[in-house]
Amino acid sequence: MHEMSLALALVGLVEERARGEGAARVLTVGVAVGRLGHVEPEALAFCLDGAARGTLVEGARFAIEERPGRAWCFDCAAEVGLDRRGAPCPGCGGHMLRVAGGEELRVTTMEIA
Ligand SMILES: [Zn+2]
Numbered sequence: 478m479h480e481m482s483l484a485l486a487l488v489g490l491v492e493e494r495a496r497g498e499g500a501a502r503v504l505t506v507g508v509a510v511g512r513l514g515h516v517e518p519e520a521l522a523f524c525l526d527g528a529a530r531g532t533l534v535e536g537a538r539f540a541i542e543e544r545p546g547r548a549w550c551f552d553c554a555a556e557v558g559l560d561r562r563g564a565p566c567p568g569c570g571g572h573m574l575r576v577a578g579g580e581e582l583r584v585t586t587m588e589i590a
Contacts, residue, residue, distance in 0.1 A: 480516060483582060484524035491584055492533045500589035503537040507586035511579035513546035513562050540586075546579030 487508065495503050508525070510518050518541045525539045546559035550566040551573035557566050559579065565572055 480520040480524045481528065483516060484521060484528040487582075487584060488525065488528040488532055488534050491537075491587060494584075494587065495533050495589050498589060500533060502590050503534045504588040504590055505538045505540060505586070506534065506584060506588075507540045507542060509542050509544050509581055509583055509585045511544045511546065511581040512560060513548075513576055513579040514582055516582055518543055542585065544579055544581060547577045548574040549577050550574055 487506075491503060491506050506525075508521070510516050510521060522539055522541055529535045529537060546561070547556055548559045548566070549555075550557050550568060550571065552571045553566060553568045555568065556577060557568050557574075559567075559574070559576070562576070566574055
């Protein structure tokens with residue numbers, strides 16, 4: 478399950494940042510997950526709880542925020558929204574698309590105590 482390795486990496490990053498700021502523990506962590514990435518938000522949330530165990534991040538609330546996908550449609554010559562990878566252009570139904578955003582996985586906010 479690759480969400481687990483991503484979760485471990487995210488928790489490691491958050492813990493390092495929290496430690497750098499002298500935090501005793503981490504209360505909330507905001508995570509942005511792009512819809513066109515390869516991460517299942519529910520699986521990620523589950524893995525984050527597990528990955529946080531025994532770290533400064535244990536017990537933190539993970540606020541996972543899904544980011545919409547964006548793509549450039551060559552037929553419409555415009556940027557369009559995309560719900561999932563492989564979906565057709567919502568404007569013309571075509572597949573001449575190049576993903577332009579919505580693949581990210583990153584920590585956006587962090588609240589420490
Ligand atoms: Zn189009």
